[in-house]
Amino acid sequence: MTTSPSPTLVFVHGTNSSAYFCSGLITELTLRGHRCVAVDLPGHGTEGFFPRSYQAPQDVEGLATEPSPLAKLTIDDYVERVVDVVRRARRHGPAILAGASQGGVTVSRVGNAVPELLDRVVYLAAYCCVDLPNMTAYLETPENRESLLPNVIRAMVADPAVLGVARINWRSADPSVIEGIKQCLAGDFSDEAVGRLLNLLEPDEPVSIPLAEARGEAHTWGRIPRTYVRFTRDRLIPPALQDRFIAEADRLTPDNPTDVRSVAAPHVGPFDRPELVEIFDGLATGIY
Numbered sequence: 001m002t003t004s005p006s007p008t009l010v011f012v013h014g015t016n017s018s019a020y021f022c023s024g025l026i027t028e029l030t031l032r033g034h035r036c037v038a039v040d041l042p043g044h045g046t047e048g049f050f051p052r053s054y055q056a057p058q059d060v061e062g063l064a065t066e067p068s069p070l071a072k073l074t075i076d077d078y079v080e081r082v083v084d085v086v087r088r089a090r091r092h093g094p095a096i097l098a099g100a101s102q103g104g105v106t107v108s109r110v111g112n113a114v115p116e117l118l119d120r121v122v123y124l125a126a127y128c129c130v131d132l133p134n135m136t137a138y139l140e141t142p143e144n145r146e147s148l149l150p151n152v153i154r155a156m157v158a159d160p161a162v163l164g165v166a167r168i169n170w171r172s173a174d175p176s177v178i179e180g181i182k183q184c185l186a187g188d189f190s191d192e193a194v195g196r197l198l199n200l201l202e203p204d205e206p207v208s209i210p211l212a213e214a215r216g217e218a219h220t221w222g223r224i225p226r227t228y229v230r231f232t233r234d235r236l237i238p239p240a241l242q243d244r245f246i247a248e249a250d251r252l253t254p255d256n257p258t259d260v261r262s263v264a265a266p267h268v269g270p271f272d273r274p275e276l277v278e279i280f281d282g283l284a285t286g287i288y
Helices: 019-031 075-090 104-113 135-138 149-153 175-186 193-202 241-251 274-285
Strands: 008-012 035-040 095-100 120-124 166-167 204-206 226-231 259-263
Touching: 008 104, 008 274, 019 035, 019 274, 035 075, 035 120, 075 095, 075 104, 075 193, 095 104, 095 274, 104 120, 120 274, 149 175, 175 193, 226 241, 226 274, 259 274
Parallel strands: 008 035, 008 095, 095 120, 120 226, 226 259
Antiparallel strands: 166 204
């Protein structure tokens, strides 16, 4: 008697982040016997760039002008990296691709490029563009009205049009800025947990990504089974905007409706929450 191979879960992180954000979730799923891998997108994680002016003591004026190697990166670079990982995973069985936050943009583009390699796509409180062309367009929608993203933008220390990156000073000395970031990203996290979060975040993100064409296409991405995990306490991508993504996707592919799950979590999770572990355990074992 032969059994079908179990899937590999491939995770894509969000903006100013790295594969490390999925490490806790991967640990829990690995202990349950699942194959998992988190991808460091180009310029992140093991390739991350931390300007000299970002270090202690900080040079705030220098931070506003120090060039970044991430400025030249595009969504095509992100997609190429993830497609390579998915291809390698697919040699060993099915592949499930999951993305958090801005990582949803890459998930959709990979779904357009290689739908035949994906057995499911999963969005974790992530941008899932369908009717509008890119992330930036959704920031202007009524459903995004309650987003606290401006709290994070307050920590921006450079002109993105000049540097080619959105540079966030997660080490700001302004307590009100740090409190605003906490409210946007972390909800009821303790001060200690917020401190750990800030030390995991990376300062630079290419400005090209939010402007990149990111719509899922019905004849490619639209034929892949998909799950959307709503974070009901998210104050960066409000639940109303998450619901809009789901509704648009379902209108585009009425014969392939979204499997919707909800978790009472803020934007950054954390991703090893028991509810999320159970969801991915179920997806990997075919319960859902």
